[in-house]
Each structure stands twice: as C-alpha cells, then as structure tokens.
Amino acid sequence: MKWILLTDQEVVPDLHYPDEHAAGGETSLLMAIRPALVDLSKTLETNASLRSCYAKEPKHLQRRRETEHKYIGIFTAVTDESNDPELTASAGRGQMLMDAISARIAERAKALLAEALTHS
Secondary structure (H helix, E strand, O other): OOOOOOOOHHHOHHHOOOOOEOOHHHHHHHHHHOHHHOOHHHOOOOOOOOHHHHOOOHHHHHHHHHOOOOOOOOEOOOOOOOOOHHHHOOHHHHHHHHHHHHHHHHHHHHHHHHHHHHOO
C-alpha cells in the first residue's frame, strides 16, 4: 500500500494559497463548496452585531478590543493584504483552487498506481 501525504497548499504553490487559516484561500474554497456558510459582512462583528453570540467569550471580546491585528483566529500567512479574506476570497477563486488541487492530487495518485503496477 502506498500513501500520498500532502497538504492542499503543497500541490498548488503557483496559485497563491499559502499555509493559512481562514484567510483568502480557505474562505474561497468554502465559498465554492458551501456558500451559505460564508458571510464576510460579519468578519469583524464579534464586538458588534454578533456580541450576544460571544457573550460567554469575554476573553475573545477583550482580545478583539486590544489587538493591533485586523483579525483574530485568521492567519493570512502574508504581511500584505494579498490573502485578506474580505479582499481576496471568492467562489471563483475557490472553484479554481478546488479544480487544481483535485486534478493535481489525482495526477499524483495515478503516478503512484502506475509505479505500483510496474513493480508488481
């Protein structure tokens, strides 16, 4: 048995999808897969319209007030705004990433299978 161990970012280094968390790339993928789960208008609302949802999270609200960073819980992996989810996330970007990631993983899987078949 052969395994493919890789990350989605690893197979698309040419498509500006850095090792991030909830930034432009991941948000774009979610917009393509489950758009109803993404509402970018609420990105910075933890201390405003979503305050009641965070009422039991005083530490989060305190971090929101004290941080110099635009986001809490989002790692853009870049120092500029090129992976800011509010500026760069879209269903189109997500679909392009998903198509490229799945095609490239399929290519690697086929290569592994071909290698296994020639060695058996």
